[in-house]
Amino acid sequence: MSPMHARDDQHLAVLLQQFSQATDRYIEFTGAQFGTHRTDMNALAIIVNFERSGTLPSAKDLSAELHLSAPATTAMLDRLARFDLIERERSTLDRRVVLIRPTTDARTMGKRMFGPLAKKMMEVSQNYSAQELELLARFLSEAIVGVDEAREEFVASSPRN
Amino acid sequence: MSPMHARDDQHLAVLLQQFSQATDRYIEFTGAQFGTHRTDMNALAIIVNFERSGTLPSAKDLSAELHLSAPATTAMLDRLARFDLIERERSTLDRRVVLIRPTTDARTMGKRMFGPLAKKMMEVSQNYSAQELELLARFLSEAIVGVDEAREEFVASSPRN
DNA sequence: TTGAGATAGTTCGACGATGGAAGTATTTTC
DNA sequence: GAAAATACTTCCATCGTCGAACTATCTCAA
Incomplete structure (x- = not known):
């Protein structure tokens, strides 16, 4: 491996780190406009992705994907519900299970939040x-x-x- | 733009999002091993990067890069100091300014935390x-x-x- | 069929990260 | 020299998160 190649590897690692931090900042800043927390926005993205696949996540699913404890998940869902972004439904198959349905507001808000980012990524990709x-x-x-x-x-x- | 191309754009956006979330998880899990918080780890990475450039960051620099308020920055620095990862120094040019120096422990810990990740990225890059x-x-x-x-x-x- | 054990989610109370206001120390400006 | 601006810390309140405890429901073994 030539010296130039080694430097490219390290340069890439730094760029990957910077990209990750940039998206971090995007989520925090845009969330701040709506008065929401980063966890709430990440959760909403997951919920909307589930819906796109034709299913609804349970509280347990979200807890696992977000690596949150059960009480923290409940509190997070309470916050989303307070913003009228989700509705809780009891599963008919197992009454213990709470299924989470995104509202129309959630889809609108998701578009508002992630639309500009997606558009920018499309612009970059077109090159x-x-x-x-x-x-x-x-x-x-x-x-x-x-x-x-x-x-x-x-x-x-x-x-x- | 062909349908295939449009799908590649969107696929790429999803992958970028997933990469960002994966590095999020890495930071939280590895930080948990040391009993530290994600903000602390992000700060430490920034501090070590400054040192690599031959300078020391001020509290104000860190506050700006991390988008933290001044009190939150002070508390974060207190935590890092408690772990013997940083030392505070008053600047000789301006006595108001506090410069942050990473300790040897900080460099060791940084290697422990980010070494495996950097190695993996190098392996991927070698393809x-x-x-x-x-x-x-x-x-x-x-x-x-x-x-x-x-x-x-x-x-x-x-x-x- | 019944009761014990397991699972899913919520409530409670404590901890700790964060930010606005206030305070201290220092530098800059007029 | 005094007022204004800057850098950081302290104080106090808010809020996200988690362990323990609790409630509701399902599964399994006797």
């Missing part, structure tokens, strides 16, 4: 050919798997004190 | 040629600028209630 976009998608897929593997290995190799 | 890495770097640079532009435009077009 690239189909082949290049496929390369980018492949890299990101591998990077995502890599991050989660690094996390799992870290946790496995460092027992909690 | 690509120098030309491809340059393409990736260019895309990420543009994506970062795009996210920040989207944020600034959103804030400018939505006055705070």
